[in-house]
Amino acid sequence: MKSFPLLTLILTICLLAGCGMFDSSSERTADFQEDYPQENASPRAAKAAGMLASDAAAETAPPPTAPAQRRMIIKTANLALEIESYDPWMTLVKERVEHFDGFIISSSTRQVYKNARRGKLTLRVPQPRFEELLEVLKASAVKVSGENISGRDVSEEFFDLEARLANQKRTEKRFQEILKSAKTVEDILAVERELSRVREQIERMEGRRRFLQDRVSLSTIDVDWHEPYPLGGGSQGKTLWDKIAEGFERGFEGFADVLQSLITFVISTIPVAIFLALLIWALQRLRRWWRGRATS
Template sequence: MGNIKVLLSWGLIILLLISCGNDSAPEMGYDAPEAAEMMAEQPYMSKAAIGREGEEAADAESSTIIPEQSGQQRMLIQRASLQGEIGEYDPWFSQLQELVRRQKGFIVNSVTRQTYEDARSGNITIRVPQDGFEAMLGALKISFSQIESEQISGDDVTEEFYDLSARLDNQRKAEQRLQEILRAAKNVKEILEVERELTRVRENIERMEGRKRYLQDQVSLSTIEVSWHEPYPIMSGTRGRGFWGTIARGFEQGLRGFADVLSGLIAFLIAGFPVYAFIIAAGWGLVRLYRRARGPKKAVKASATKDNK
């Protein structure tokens, strides 16, 4: 009996193991074909959509802003504007050209205007290397007789520059991957899709390279805008900043306003002279005709009065 119980126990254990194996077998049989199907679909997707996937991956990588590291150089665009009164223009401009040459800069444009008061004025745009910006600005201040306005501004483009560099690197990597896919393309449809993506990536690269060159140019060369004018003839020597200087400027502005009104009136009279001459001549002619018409009537009345007497 003991042996029979042992055999029955082992038989039950074997049956339980077989039933467990049968229950788990369908699951394995279901997963295996599904995995095979997924593996079969993967090569097709990589051929048809790898260009888009590669580009999306590049865009995702490029959307990440690269934090500034301690080894990165700060990119700062410096600008300044200066307005004021100078002495005589010709020697001042010669001095300005010498200052620009010393700082290894150049003059972008120069505009000179002649006013009715024989006092010239104008604008000058100067580009100088970044390391000579402060020296050039200080020398310009000294060359002015009086500074009327001054403004200095800076634009920090460090984050934009290095983020743009990272985006550009990612786009170039995407271009290399697309070129490899293009060489491995099997049919015309795949070739056209890859070439379309490759064209778009190259356009992005060209645009980013242009923006990067622009930032490098703006950072390496600072811009100074100069607005100048010669002393005005009227009371130019007494125009200070104190009480009497304010009175002198007010008196000068009053004289300028009177001169403007007087010159406008003279111009109006000169421009309308033919019309005025015609009106005067017509009026004088009408008066003469009227007098001639009244002459005979007066004579008739006078003779009639004498006859009545």
């Protein structure tokens, strides 16, 4: 029973730092009193719990005139560009991205025709330079085939997260103070268990806050680009034998596609064919049995 006042104080902190913060402290206190009657707790523990609740309510009360909070907007853009030539275009993009203090996240390139390439590019740039880089990218293209700009407001989530994080840090500080005055092994283990839980929540909230700050401070631009597609699939400048060889190559590719489709069809119909064969066999057996029974 010596550790009961300390456990009472720990439970009070846990209740006050719960999901509802301190908005529903009266309901939580009623539940607490129902589980742990006041006559079983020492006057000292009850007084400490009351002081703790008063301090917590005072700390979490919002200031009378809170300053206007800035908006937290995650900006993203998708561009579809036709460029004249990949190599000089990519050199220009790298220079401008570095000039705007941005960086390239990923880049992919593939050849669609023998004389044409296409690929994708993902960029991150500080939000104040977002529109400038978009204009540079569009100006560097021969044609802008598509453009999509979107923004997601995460202000409410971010500032609510900051408030809950501050509350959890205050709870952590109180548990640290209680740990210093813990006397028994049971008390120490109970406080350390609650400290571990609170710190886990703090780490998770801080990770989410860092993620939101990163997404807000750095905007993302996805670019789907391609070089001009030559007429006739890039047949300019080819000799007769090149065209004949390309025709054979395309014919073989077409035959391979047809053969692949046929094999896929046969494999996919095997289960259906087996089921139909079993059904026909069962019907024939049933028919023979019925005829034999009728003749007898």
